[in-house]
Amino acid sequence: MLLAALDLDGTLVDQAAAAREWTVEFVSRWDLPRDAAAGVAPMLTARGPKDAAFDRLVETWSLPVSGPDLLSAYRRRMPQLVHCTNADKDALRRLRAAGWRIGVVTNxxxxNQLGKIRATGLSDLVDGWVISEQAGVRKPDPVIFEMLAECVGSSLEGWMLGDSLDHDVAGGAAAGLSTAWITSAPVADARPAAGAPAPGASAPTITAPTVADAVTRILACAGEPEYR
Ligand SMILES: [Mg+2]
Incomplete structure (x- = not known):
């Protein structure tokens, strides 16, 4: 069975938009100056461990909470703020109807990540997921893709769809998957302005604005040997 592996943040869910929404709530909750929001959102969506970012938030605004408590509140709230589009959900149903195994692979x-998978209803539309904290390995390490294939009961043959050239495209390709670079969902990391991979970056098999668009193209070319 073919595998459709999908990234979560910035691919299936609008993580950056949710982070902006959380920021509005945060600024209001602690009665911070309006311009505080401009510095908060980038801290939330930066890659890597969030502990330091939340310690810095507490310190910057002299908040009467600890960094870990604020981070914990953020992780409880974020699953309620992210969304997955109906078009992307329909795309997962189309993949499933075509006999694919579907899995989410996320750092x-x-x-936080399982909360988002469940709150958006994605848990009913995919066959499994691998989350780096639990797996003990992160994208782009090919091992995490092997774990996903095993989790959903497929071979490691198919496609990886994601918004990160470094984690999703390079990682998926290293695991032997074809790759779709998803370019229109809001993302934290900067993308090349022209919408093309920067020189030296991993080249995706296809580039598509959304998961739904990518799936349409993947299903159309699934029978062609060069994409298998
Ligand atoms: Mg992502």
Whole structure:
């Protein structure tokens, strides 16, 4: 069975938009100056461990909470703020109807990522997921893709769809998958302005604005040997 592996943040869910929404709530909750928001959102969506970012938030605004407590509140709230489009959900149903196994592979904490997978209804539309905190390995390490294939009961043959050239495209390709670079979902990391991979970056098999668009093209070319 073919595998459709999908990234979560910036691919299936609008993580950056949710982070902006959380920021509005945060600024209001602590009665911070309006311009505080401009510095908060980039800290939330930067890659890597969030502990330091939340310690810095507490310190910067002299908040009467600890960094870990604020981070914990953020992780409880974020799953309620992210969304997955109906078009992308329909695309997952089309993949499933075509006999594919579908899995989410994401770097992050179990509490936060699993909360998002469940709150958006993605848990009903995919066959499994691998979250780096639990797996003990992160994208782009090919091992995490092997774990996903095993988790959903497929061979490591198919496609990886994601918004990160470094984690999703390079990682998926290293694991032997064809790759779709998803370019229109809001993302934290900067993308090349022209919408093309920077020189030296991994080249995706296809580039598509959304998961739904990528799936349409993948299903159309699934029978062609060069994409298998
Ligand atoms: Mg992503």
């Amino acid at each position: 992050g904490s179990v509490e």
